[in-house]
Amino acid sequence: MSIDWAALGSVFGVSLVATVALVGLFTLGVVGLSKQESASAQGGSAALARTGAYVCFALCAAAVTYGIYLIVS
Numbered sequence: 001m002s003i004d005w006a007a008l009g010s011v012f013g014v015s016l017v018a019t020v021a022l023v024g025l026f027t028l029g030v031v032g033l034s035k036q037e038s039a040s041a042q043g044g045s046a047a048l049a050r051t052g053a054y055v056c057f058a059l060c061a062a063a064v065t066y067g068i069y070l071i072v073s
Helices: 005-041 047-072
Strands: none
Touching (some): 005 047
């Protein structure tokens, strides 16, 4: 039995980058929603913060859906 260390390292690296990117994107969505609440409390417009948060959440959902598609097919 032989282990292909280069392939294992590649899988680890891609998994790490994808995880950090997905968590960061979700965090941006949560921050956008919190900025929406503070903007509306100060009397400003919160449409841009809300839209940005929804885009971040939609991208997270798309990434998860794509990952499931890759696993199933």
